Amino acid sequence: MKIHHLRSASFVIESNGKFILVDPMLGAKGSLPPFSVLRFKRRRNPTVDLPENAKAILSKVNHALITHSQTFGFKPLQHSDHLDAAGEIFLSDHDIPVVTPKKDQAYLEKYRINVAHGVRNWQTIDYLGGKLTAIPAQHGHGWIHKFMANGCGFYLELPNEPSLYISGDTVLNEHVRRALAELKPDITVVAAGEAQMDVGKALLMSKDELLTFIKLSPGLVVANHMEALNHCPVDRTTLLELLKAHGLDNKVLIPLDGDVLDF
Template identity: 40%
Template sequence: MQITQLRNATIIVHTRHHHVLVDPMLAPRGALPPLRVFDGKRQRNPLVDLPEGTEALLDQVTHCLITHCQKGHFDHLDRAGKRFLRERQIPIICSAHDARYLRSRGLNVQPLPAGAGPHPFLGGSIETVVCTHGRGLVGALMEHGVGFFLDLPGEPTLYISGDTVLTEQVRSVVIARQPAICVVPAGGARFDLGGEIIMGPPDVIALARLARGTVMANHLEALSHCAPTRAQVLALAQANALGGRILAPADGQTLHFNTVEACHAA
């Protein structure tokens, strides 16, 4: 298995025969609205362009996973992402909750049935894990979505957490299932008011202490409401003797997972 970090939460999971795009935000730099307005900056998003070589990578895509997409969550599916998926009629795997919304945009939707338990996917299985996209008042206004646990033949198990804070449910999945790879947000996103709506660097450390596999941190350095940097995540990992298991790939970087236990970066 290989995983390419494109930008923010947008990744491509490469297996032997398939290339699975996750949460495509494909707009050029500055094409989307600010996410903080009272900090004096009013930075438009995304803060950076897609990396060189993105078009060739997108040409390989065979499937797409959407963790959440409603209530203005353009950082996981924007207009450019919808256009790409619609023009190519890429099969989209999503929660039953998002199916009607995505179908109304002309997309090729293959929703997972409601309810717990694994479902067939690419010769193996896929299972949803509930997300908690913030707590309190700000959490009540958010679209909470799902994460995905993938168990594919001949590949390391993969948990894509989606946008979530570190909940007991997330902890339980990591402890009980021990995925070989966890892809989690580390940007500690917060709006002008309220607390963090996704994991920040300390949460990534806490999750990595529960996991025996590799933790890949993303949702970094691409949006105006995410302050932590890759360097901060990696420094904290080193300080906690977890530098070998926590990765924060640059945009355009591909991680190669050759075994359940090890990986290297290209």
């Protein structure tokens, strides 16, 4: 298995001739508005371009996973850092079969996206010769997670590959803990940027929650969702320093945009 890290939460899983695109934010630098204008510096998103090798790996994509997209079915509130306009066009133009939460299926189909499976929380489906399970995600603490319209993570068991748990945008809740304890993924991918809007609590795990997640993870952890969005204060350097301070740096991989991780 290989993980091709593109940018923020967007990456491609390569396995046995399958190339699975996760949460495609594919637009040019600055193609989205700022996600914070008061709490953090007002900058258009994404704050960086896709890496130079993105086009080559995207040309091989034949499947996709979207952890979350719609909020109340209102287009301006779409989670564009996980599916932007360029991502929509890519998926629809190439007729890429998508797996997404059931609650998002009809919304995505309105935009000509081929939803092969709309999965419910803790549902397991047959997927590419293996299994896929949807793990509930909680997109923030307090009231804000209801406004953010929670998505899900995905636990993948592909033939002859290490098992993989993609957290999606979530804080550390009982479902995440259950997934780590019961499913025992060989690799976990965690959203580590501690995203915050101008109001409300953090939308992703705090530093303490992230440390607990890493300690609970049975195997290697890949940290993403950093250094591409103006509302994510935790960068790679900050995370690495935190991990070193707690003796966890050997357990966590922090890929740069364009990096390829081989498992």
